[in-house]
Amino acid sequence: xxxxxxxxxxxxxxxxxxxxxxxxxxxxxxxxxxxxxxxxxxxxxxxxxxxxxxxxxxxxxxxxxxxxxxxxxxxxxxxxxxxxxxxxxxxxxxxxxxxxxxxxxxxxxxxxxxxxxxxxxxxxxxxxxxxxxxxxxxxxxxxxxxxxxxxxxxxxxxxxxxxxxxxxxxxxxxxxxxxxxxxxxxxxxxxxxxxxxxxxxxxxxxxxxxxxxxxxxxxxxxxxxxxxxxxxxxxxxxxxxxxxxxxxxx
Numbered sequence: 001x002x003x004x005x006x007x008x009x010x011x012x013x014x015x016x017x018x019x020x021x022x023x024x025x026x027x028x029x030x031x032x033x034x035x036x037x038x039x040x041x042x043x044x045x046x047x048x049x050x051x052x053x054x055x056x057x058x059x060x061x062x063x064x065x066x067x068x069x070x071x072x073x074x075x076x077x078x079x080x081x082x083x084x085x086x087x088x089x090x091x092x093x094x095x096x097x098x099x100x101x102x103x104x105x106x107x108x109x110x111x112x113x114x115x116x117x118x119x120x121x122x123x124x125x126x127x128x129x130x131x132x133x134x135x136x137x138x139x140x141x142x143x144x145x146x147x148x149x150x151x152x153x154x155x156x157x158x159x160x161x162x163x164x165x166x167x168x169x170x171x172x173x174x175x176x177x178x179x180x181x182x183x184x185x186x187x188x189x190x191x192x193x194x195x196x197x198x199x200x201x202x203x204x205x206x207x208x209x210x211x212x213x214x215x216x217x218x219x220x221x222x223x224x225x226x227x228x229x230x231x232x233x234x235x236x237x238x239x240x241x242x243x244x245x246x247x248x249x250x
Contacts, residue, residue, distance in 0.1 A: 001053045001099040002109055004103050005116045006133065007074055009065045010123040022223050026123075031195065033073045036118030038185045038196040040178040043148070045078035051150045053113070057082040057201075059109040060098050062091050065204040074186035075196035081124045082201035083108060089206050093217040096123070099132030105211035106137060112154065114148070115139075115175045127177065134175035145176040188207060 005124065013027035018024055041057070048055040057079040059065050066086035075082060081137030085101050093101070108111055115137070117130040146165065149157035154171040160179055188196075234240045244250040 001051065001113050002056055002116045003044050003048045003053050003116065004058055004109060004112050005037070005079070006107055007041065007057055007059050007118070008034040008121045008123075009059060009061050009070045009074070010034045010121055013123060019051045022221055024078050025062050029123075031070070033070075033077075034118055034121045034123070036120055036122070036178075039180055039183050040079055040116045040118045041074075041077040041079065042183040043178050044114075046183065047114070047150070048080075050063070050166060054080050056080065056109055058084065058102060058109075060085045060090055060093075060105070061087045061103045062086065068197075069211065071194055071199075071201045072196045075199045075201065076192040078192075081199055084201060084203050085209060086203045087205065089208045092177055095126060096215075096216075099129050100212065101128070101206070101209055102133050103136035105151075105204075106133075108204075113173050115173070117177050118129075119144075119177060119180045121135050126215065127246050130177040132177055137175065139173050139175050139231045140170060141175040141177070143169075144179045146182045148176060171232065191193055197241050199210050 009031055012032050013024075013029065015029035016024050016026050017028070034233045041055075044055050045057060047053070057074050059074070059082070061070075061084070063086050064070055065084050071082065083105050085087055085105060090098065106115055114134065117133070120127045121129070130143065133150045142157055144160040144161050145157055147162055149156045151169065154169065155174060157176065158165055158167060171194070174245070198235045232243065234243060241250065
């Protein structure tokens, strides 16, 4: 029985800039563990401890994801070991191909019962990879998950929905995108960081997984067209209501 958490070593958008054409420049952005991932790792650690399972971290990225800083940042959060695709070729991959590679990593791990992801990644925030990963694995996917518990038949999942929460029973493995407030994240101490350096992180390349080519090219970019303002001044509330009604806004 194994629980897997997919994490991302990504550039922080707070350090990025946007040029006059609307293109984001990431050259000065510092890489870090995506800020939503520690919550998923914490939930995974608590689940793994409760059921006596191994917790494995998987990630897809450039060679940097196998660097000392990236490995310590991830492993100090509570993983037992890691498996990463560290290949500079992946820098140009779209989300579909990244999810396909993550699925390939999951298949290399024996007895996976659950794959957790963060709510989103800090650099793209698209909330798509969890669903794409589930599609490649052929497993169900649930978003906005705040809790999970092992049952005799599978898992009992608590999911946030409009107006509250609902509990879902799942038989078999699943992919869960963990809500950002699902757990209180524990900050790694010096003991955790030192222990992280002794944990095994296996690295593979794109050639080891042989993901199929999924191309997506940006054909062009343009700024939104500026809309002319009417600059209409109204004397009182009655005139404002009349004007809004005339424009079909009320």
